[in-house]
Amino acid sequence: MANQGVNRGRRRFLVAATSVVGGAGVAAVAAPMLASLQPSARAQAAGAPVEVALGEIEPGQRISVEWRGQPIWVVRRTDEMIEGLSRITDRLRDPNSEVEEQQPPYAQNEHRSIDPEFLVVIGICTHLGCSPSYRPEIGDPEMGAAWQGGWLCGCHGSRFDMAGRVYSNMPAATNLVIPPYKYLTDDVILVGEDDEEGGTV
DSSP states (O other): OOOTTOOHHHHHHHHHHHHHHHHHHHHHHHHHHHHHHSOOHHHHHHTOOEEEEGGGOOTTOEEEEEETTEEEEEEEOOHHHHHHGGGSGGGBSSTTOOOGGGSOGGGOSTTOSSSTTEEEEEOSOTTTSOOOEEEOOTTOTTTOTTOOSEEEOTTTOOEEETTSOBBTTOSOOSOOOOOOEEEEETTEEEETOOOTTTTOO
16 A cells, blocks of 8 residues: 555654654663762762862962862972972971871872872861861961961961971871872872872872
8 A cells, every 4th residue: 555645744753753752761861870870979978089180270279179078188389389398397296207197108208299299188187176277378477487388277376387297396296197099190189099009100
């Protein structure tokens, strides 16, 4: 029997409409599935590692992310900040990071990091758990002419340098804690996880 009376335009419209609806259905099913593969906010708070893009941080800038409910500060130190680390070692309580629990082995050095340019530190004072304020200006009038940049805990006055090392005779007894982390690429780190190669790429 011939296809007399068939509206070909209508047929094409119905095929196209069915395809669009089917595609939307696939997307509706796939989206929740893909979302389920990402760590939930609860999982991140419980300790899921956090990626940080370093290329977006300006020299001298500090950004903050959250890992295990704690503020993680990532600072891109300038050359001047890095050079200042060696000028104040005689004024620090633990300049060589000898309290091993305060940092992974690959951060037990003068700059307390894998790459001297980037510091990754937990932003909680080791005295009573306050959050120190960032004072990066070298020679800050309020901090004194010898100040090489760092942090000041406004609660009880503890001072930390640009490597998170505590000054002598401060209420805080130990340096700021360095969390485990590793480089995924030259510009991306993963906070909360390291590897046998000492966090390097």
